Amino acid sequence: MRYVDDKVKDLNIAYIGGGSRGWAWNLMSDLAQEGSISGTVKLYDIDYKAAHDNELIGNSLSGREDVKGKWKYKAYESLKEALSDADFVIISILPGTFKEMESDVHMPEKYGIYQSVGDTVGPGGIVRALRTIPMFVDIAKAIKEYCPNAWVINYTNPMTLCVRTLYEVFPQIKAFGCCHEVFGTQKLLSKALMDIKGIDEVPRKDIKINVLGINHFTWIDNARYKGIDLMPIYKEFVDKYYESGFQGNENDNWMNNSFVSAERVKFDLFLRYGIIAAAGDRHLAEFVPGYWYLKDPETVKEWMFGLTPVSWRIEDLKHRLERSKKLVSGEEKFELKDTGEEGVKQIKALLGLEDLVTNVNMPNYGQIEGIPYGAVVETNALFSSNRLKPVLAGRLPDAVNSLVLRQVYNQEATLKAALKKDYDMAFGAFVNDPLVTISLNDAKELFNSMLENTKEYLNGWNL
The missing domain is CATH 3.90.1820.10 (AglA-like glucosidase)
Incomplete structure (x- = not known):
């Protein structure tokens, strides 16, 4: 990355869970409305097609006049490729x-x-944690190897245990939830x-x-x-x-x-x-x-x-998948919004x-x-x-x-x-x-x- 006239250019953001149809779109909207930083968002997801769809959606924003932040989105098939040389790492995954x-x-x-x-405590939160922690062990090891100086932002639940695992595996990590x-x-x-x-x-x-x-x-x-x-x-x-x-x-x-x-x-x-x-x-x-x-x-x-109920989440995902198709095809225009x-x-x-x-x-x-x-x-x-x-x-x-x-x-x-x-x-x-x-x-x-x-x-x- 480089600083030019109170702006930061050529920033590398690695997004683990980059096929997200929620958090990833929020990030796109927020980055598009911020003109002081620009660079590349490297998308990694175990569902490569979902990450690739977000690559297409994200890149469709750069040419728009109402977009201040110009970013290139690129989907990668390996965690190593996505993390290499990252300045920031964002983690937003569905564990399972x-x-x-x-x-x-x-x-x-x-x-x-x-x-x-x-998803945090209770019997469900505990069992979710048991399957999530090994995933975060792998993520922490990869960050230590490929971008040890990157700042790491976690959105995944159970939040406390996800962040706690990152520090347990890599005590020098610069992470927060x-x-x-x-x-x-x-x-x-x-x-x-x-x-x-x-x-x-x-x-x-x-x-x-x-x-x-x-x-x-x-x-x-x-x-x-x-x-x-x-x-x-x-x-x-x-x-x-x-x-x-x-x-x-x-x-x-x-x-x-x-x-x-x-x-x-x-x-x-x-x-x-x-x-x-x-x-x-x-x-x-x-x-x-x-x-x-x-x-x-x-x-x-x-x-x-x-x-x-989880049935609501399943139904909601169907709607978001349909929206993803429309955004990729250009049938629907990506709406910039204040995500909060x-x-x-x-x-x-x-x-x-x-x-x-x-x-x-x-x-x-x-x-x-x-x-x-x-x-x-x-x-x-x-x-x-x-x-x-x-x-x-x-x-x-x-x-x-x-x-x-x-x-x-x-x-x-x-x-x-x-x-x-x-x-x-x-x-x-x-x-x-x-x-x-x-x-x-x-x-x-x-x-x-x-x-x-x-x-x-x-x-x-x-x-």
């Missing part, structure tokens, strides 16, 4: 297929265990400011917050807008909407969209602990005892959020074009007190020229920290089990999850069934 995901999410329902997402869940809570605080104080249309970025916790179980203990302390305003907001729930957009109701909620889980956790739970209700519900919010579908409805993601802003900051403070997932170097050193945590961090420095976030209240620590230790046990291919250690983590409240015999039967359904990705295990 929807067949394995269907087992992760729905097999536990036969035993009365319900999961609203099933990105998640937009906290952004939604900033937007909710903006709505609370409007509802309680009549201050309208405050941009998310102007809501200044202190973030601490782990991915999808993040918390905010300080929130401000200019000189206004938002914590008492949020309390008034919670008291007002605790029973009824808060639905900010009438056209996007939790009853017909399982990706949104009426925020009642978030409100309940605030009333329990006095700090703001800063993730979507679907994720938050999976980190606490199952009988709180996920006892059964009726309980889920009472808390005004939804279970996301910060990956391109992070890249710019690391290139020294601007500073940025935002939330990321990286090892705990002391930015959170009371959580083991080296465990991957989520806090704000300062991005600057070739540097990422976590912001000291303080300590969670003891009651919240005990919930977080249980998950931290369980995630560490899952990592060790995956690396050692240790069935007993993995089962110990499985039965220690707060959602697994069934008998030992049922837990063993469920665990064995779920491993059987994902055994294609468990090479070397004695099952």
Whole structure:
């Protein structure tokens, strides 16, 4: 890469999972709207045709007058080719297929265990991690060999364990994980400011917050807008909407969209602990005892959020595949949009074009007190020229920290089990999850069934 008049040219970005019909298109849109950086995006995917289709879609943008960022997209058939000489590496993969995901999410329902997402914790998150960790071992080794100085941005779930694996295999790696869940809570605080104080249309970025916790179980203990302390305003907001729930957009109701909620889980956790739970209700519900919010579908409805069935994801993929065909053929024009993601802003900051403070997932170097050193945590961090420095976030209240620590230790046990291919250690983590409240015999039967359904990705295990 080279710097020319406050711009960076000839940048190499390697995209692992470059056949994505979601994250990859978001990246294309964000890069197209940013004129200060340009170069090549090297797409790698185990489905080469999907990556090649994205090559065609991405390259169709460069000639357009409304596109500021001029990029060349190229699909590669090997990880080595994609990673060689990369300045940045983006990882966004689906660990396995929807067949394995269907087992992760729905097999536990036969035993009365319900999961609203099933990709981070819970029985589904643990089994997903067991097949994902070996993939990230291979990715970390390849980065160490072919582009050891590259910055690595991970979007894959389970976020914490993906980033943790990268550092376990390659301790000198410059990696971090990105998640937009906290952004939604900033937007909710903006709505609370409007509802309680009549201050309208405050941009998310102007809501200044202190973030601490782990991915999808993040918390905010300080929130401000200019000189206004938002914590008492949020309390008034919670008291007002605790029973009824808060639905900010009438056209996007939790009853017909399982990706949104009426925020009642978030409100309940605030009333329990006095700090703001800063993730979507679907994720938050999976980190606490199952009988709180996920006892059964009726309980889920009472808390005004939804279970996301894998069947919806399968149907959604069909629509995205059809859209991909239209984009490749030119029948549909690629629409530039504001994705709300910060990956391109992070890249710019690391290139020294601007500073940025935002939330990321990286090892705990002391930015959170009371959580083991080296465990991957989520806090704000300062991005600057070739540097990422976590912001000291303080300590969670003891009651919240005990919930977080249980998950931290369980995630560490899952990592060790995956690396050692240790069935007993993995089962110990499985039965220690707060959602697994069934008998030992049922837990063993469920665990064995779920491993059987994902055994294609468990090479070397004695099952």
